[in-house]
Amino acid sequence: KKKVLLFCDPGIDDAVAIFYAVMHPQIELVGIVADYGNTTRENAVRNVVYLLELLHVENVPVFAGAEGPLTGKEVQEQPDIHGEFGLGTINVPGEVDVEPFENFFDVIDVIKNYRDEVVIVTTGRLTSLAALCTFYPMLMHRVVSEYVVMGGAFFVPGNITPLAEANIYEDPIAAKLVIGKASMITIVPLNVTDQLLVPMKVIREIAFDNGYVIFEALVDYYYDFYEAATVDELLGTPLHDVVALSVLVNPEFYEFVDYRVFVESSDTSTAGVTFPDLRRLEELKPGPVHRVAVEADEHAFLNDFVRILSRKK
């Protein structure tokens, strides 16, 4: 089983990714870091705790991650896509204990516990991971077995600016740090996630089979946003974050190219742009190279998505 430490910002597609991780027989969630991003850090923590309860998952530690980006800017919540509190129309009741950021570093114990096996998957902004890579560089280099990052857009349209993807755009400083400090990150950009459209009909069938009514309600909210934003008939929506986990357990569905990757971190109209160095790697000075997913097998993805998520409660 892949031992996954997930950094996320639920967020509807993050929630779908949590469903997939919990229901996948080859994935063991060993911890979740809930970050600001689609919603506030506090809502993200509350949503993660709620989803784990709903899915009857116990003993997975939840850490409250970063509160905002290293740029110092305000968090740009995304209520139109993800809802006022991050989960469509759901406002999770009750109080949740949100610890100060200092306590986030307890996550190091999880990383040490699963040394050489832990896989870090990120489906949110990269701020918390950048903090770990900066303050624990040796540990993060030696002990983490794999990194998978959902983010970026390589010569394809962005989704938050014409050129940039949201997870990179909101904290390009953090993204640059992570990409410069870790090596052989599997990067899952819009190049593949935008190809993998899930029709609402499929979501309804999955929810009918697995018994989680909320699964349909969640995606429905997200679908409405995409429907309003599309002129043509909507064939389906991309559920970006679940693709990161699909890539982890089904790499054979994807094609990858190894690149030296750059992130534009200046505060200009090109902020958050990701691009590869297209020169031959042998000609470049030594430095981290990453594995960028560039193509996907749509049928294989969708069949697996349905198979995993349709499991009964």
Ligand code: BDR
């Ligand atoms: C990414 O941005 C977020 O808003 C989504 O949850 C996903 O992680 C897609 O660009």
Ligand code: CA
């Ligand atoms: Ca996300």
